[in-house]
Amino acid sequence: MKKDTLYNYLFILIFFLSVVIQGCDSGDIYPEDKTNNGTDIDVTASFLFSNVEAFPENYKVIFGSFNEDSPYPISSKMIVQPSADEEILVSLTNIPENATFLALYLVQEHSNSKIYSFYTYQIEKVLEEDFEIPLQEIDLAAFGRVQKQVFSQCIQCHGGSGFAAANLYLTDDKSYSGLVNVTALRNPDKKLVAPNNIENSYLMDILKGEALQNQHSSLSSLKDDDITLTEQWIKSGAENN
Numbered sequence: 001m002k003k004d005t006l007y008n009y010l011f012i013l014i015f016f017l018s019v020v021i022q023g024c025d026s027g028d029i030y031p032e033d034k035t036n037n038g039t040d041i042d043v044t045a046s047f048l049f050s051n052v053e054a055f056p057e058n059y060k061v062i063f064g065s066f067n068e069d070s071p072y073p074i075s076s077k078m079i080v081q082p083s084a085d086e087e088i089l090v091s092l093t094n095i096p097e098n099a100t101f102l103a104l105y106l107v108q109e110h111s112n113s114k115i116y117s118f119y120t121y122q123i124e125k126v127l128e129e130d131f132e133i134p135l136q137e138i139d140l141a142a143f144g145r146v147q148k149q150v151f152s153q154c155i156q157c158h159g160g161s162g163f164a165a166a167n168l169y170l171t172d173d174k175s176y177s178g179l180v181n182v183t184a185l186r187n188p189d190k191k192l193v194a195p196n197n198i199e200n201s202y203l204m205d206i207l208k209g210e211a212l213q214n215q216h217s218s219l220s221s222l223k224d225d226d227i228t229l230t231e232q233w234i235k236s237g238a239e240n241n
């Protein structure tokens with residue numbers, strides 16, 4: 001190979017490397033800024049999260065604009081995992097005209113479809129100027145999230161279609177009273193959920209595959225996040241929030 005051909009190759013290689021390195025380091029902590037058909041209204045919101053242990057890895061938390069007609073956000077920014085006591089500031093630019101509410105939402109990792117809203121701001125009239133949403137305290141291990149994220153995977157056998165295995169209803173209206181401080185049918189030494197007490201909560205034995213495995217073989221699709229979330233909810237007092 002001639003010397004200057006070699007230099008040419010080297011030059012091209014260095015050029016590509018520099019493009020790749022730059023691409024990795026966009027310096028953007030909220031990488032998913034997707035906006036369509038915006039008005040020129042910008043919104044800034046701040047959030048303070050509790051139970052950060054329950055921040056998801058296999059789902060996403062986004063702040064976005066939505067309307068009731070779609071299971072997906074219209075525009076959104078992804079929130080990165082905060083540390084304890086860290087306030088997160090997030091801005092949405094060009095709120096789309098068809099948005100009817102803004103929300104901090106838990107969504108499916110790949111499809112972005114809605115699972116659970118931590119916080120909702122209804123847009124009641126046409127937005128005319130930029131505004132700020134004051135600091136909102138968000139419990140990452142709220143019971144509402146456990147219901148939508150975890151128990152939605154159970155209701156086919158536990159009350160969704162009338163039949164409830166072990167007479168346990170895990171539907172929206174009945175799950176809390178059916179679980180918390182209720183003695184387990186299949187293990188009367190334990191409660192189904194004993195607030196602040198993982199060891200004594202039979203629900204955790206089921207989720208971790210330590211009890212009634214055969215009846216729950218279909219739950220191999222449960223994610224680590226589902227188990228961590230339920231555990232954190234119980235550890236922090238199993239509130240009905």
Ligand code: HEC
Binds near residue numbers: 155
């Ligand atoms: C494919 C059907 C099926 C699915 C899905 C299912 N279960 Fe069950 N579950 C059962 C059966 C069957 C039993 C045992 C009934 C018995 O022993 O009489 C049971 C029992 C239980 C019990 C014990 C209740 C008690 O009082 O002892 C708990 C707790 C429970 N399931 C939780 C869950 C949770 C949480 C999910 C979802 C993450 C889930 N199950 C999903 C079929 C299912």
